Amino acid sequence: MTSILTNTAAMGALATLRSINSGLEETQNRVSSGLRVDSASDNAAYWSIATTMRSDNSALAAVEDAIGLGAAKVDTAYAGMESAIDVVTEIKAKLVAATEDGVDKAKVQEEIDQLQDQLTSIAESAAFSGENWIQADITTTGSVTKSVVSSFVRDSSGSVSVKKVDYTLDSSTVLFDEGANATTGYGAGILDSEALFTGTDGITVSISVNGIESDEAVKGYSTDELMALTGMTFTASGSQTVATDGTDSYLQVDGEKWVLLTTTAPTTGQSVAYNDGTTDYFVDTGNTPTNVTSANAGFSVYDLDITDLATVATAMGGSFTEEDALDFMIQFVDTALSTMTSAAADLGSISTRIDLQEEFISSLTDSIDSGVGRLVDADMNEESTRLSALQTQQSLAIQALSIANSSSENILQLFR
Structure with missing residues (x-):
């Protein structure tokens, strides 16, 4: 049936053209933006x-x-x-x-x-x-x-x-x-x-007991400390030097270090440390060191002064040199x-x-950029192919609509 009031062919062609134009517009947006999900309406979850x-x-x-x-x-x-x-x-x-x-x-x-x-x-x-x-x-x-x-x-x-x-x-x-x-x-x-300074004012001396050598820690004295005592005299005998104030005697054992002597052997079998020609003297191992706990030495790395070592030695303790x-x-x-x-x-x-x-x-x-791209980026190879196809379909749809619209004109031939 042919009607001049209702052109169903044109209506179908027009609907097809609208669909193609919509797809073409979507594809063109993807091509221009590079995104297949550009807004929440495209894909809410991915967006x-x-x-x-x-x-x-x-x-x-x-x-x-x-x-x-x-x-x-x-x-x-x-x-x-x-x-x-x-x-x-x-x-x-x-x-x-x-x-x-x-x-x-x-x-x-x-x-x-x-x-x-x-x-x-x-x-x-x-x-x-x-x-x-x-x-x-x-x-x-x-x-x-x-x-x-x-x-x-x-x-x-x-x-x-x-x-x-x-x-x-x-x-x-x-x-x-x-x-x-x-x-x-x-x-x-x-x-x-x-x-x-934390330590002791002691020194270690080697003591022989019954022929067996052992190291003992005893209180040490400095030369300056002994010289400060009243009546102190120093006597050299061979390789040994002894100091005495008339009551106590001291033996030089290590440079400026001295140890207290006693006439009674502190340990049975202990060897004689010094003999003045008449009396045997032994190192008094009972004269134990004094502990020095956290004494302010009076210097830091920033202000240490090696020209004033005497002051530091005094701060450490009287026996230190x-x-x-x-x-x-x-x-x-x-x-x-x-x-x-x-x-x-x-x-x-x-x-x-x-x-x-x-x-x-x-x-x-x-x-993250790569992951987001996988979700929302457009495949440009695919979109370019789709764009070409839609452009071809659009041309055909326009042609089809033109043909459908021209069918009404053909009816005029019947009335001539």
Whole structure:
């Protein structure tokens, strides 16, 4: 049936053309945007996931910037600590050189003074973005915690958090304490903490009992200590030197060290230590050492002075000599050096972790981008093929609609 009121063929062709135009418009949008899911109406689930992950990726980019800032702080602190270690190592070498007989300690101290000034310069300069990790006030709170952003995390429940790496500034990691005592100048830092001497005033002597040698710890005395006693005289007999004040006698056993003698053998079978021609003397092993517990030695790595060893020896205890004081200085500096090395190792570990985290975040960002792309990116090969097909279909649909519309004109031929 042919009707001039209802053209069903044209209606069908028009519907087909509309469908093709809709598909063509969708394909053109995908080609122009590169996305097959560009809005929630395209695919609500994929759009929601992609939007959330893009937001997390932006947060990771901010974390990566923060990590870079933290890395700069750590690297600056490590550079300062490493330089300080080199300087303290040099100070230790100067102290060892000062133990040699005949060395001009004043000249050595001049060199040490310069090295000590360099330590303060290093500590003050090792700051980045207003933060100094090797110089801080640790007297008020005992410690200060510094943090470096390490990651942004979204857990299975959807909660988000920022993770950090903490580094504690305390007496084992800070070189100088900005809260140091204003009067004494001593603080809680590695380089400005006052040396505390803990030990005994004893020395070890070899005692022969019934022909068997054994080492015994006895109280020691310094030459200066004996000279301070009233009526003390010193007598040399062969290779031995004895001092006496008329009541007690002392035998020189180790350079400036002396031990108390007794005329009664403390142990049966103990060999004679000294004979003055008429009387046998034995080392008084019952004269035990005195413990010295945390005595303030009056120096730190920053202000030690080898030209005033007598004062340090006195602070350590009356039986200690200047040589003992210098040995203790070397030991104290070596301990500080060990602590600094440990602190530098901690900073190095954090630096390594930060580098690994930077690499991980970079890889994670790429993985998230790739994953989001799989969900929402358009396959351009497929879309280009579909676009060509739809363009061909559109041309055919237009032609079909044209043919359908021309059928009404053909009816006029019947009325001529």
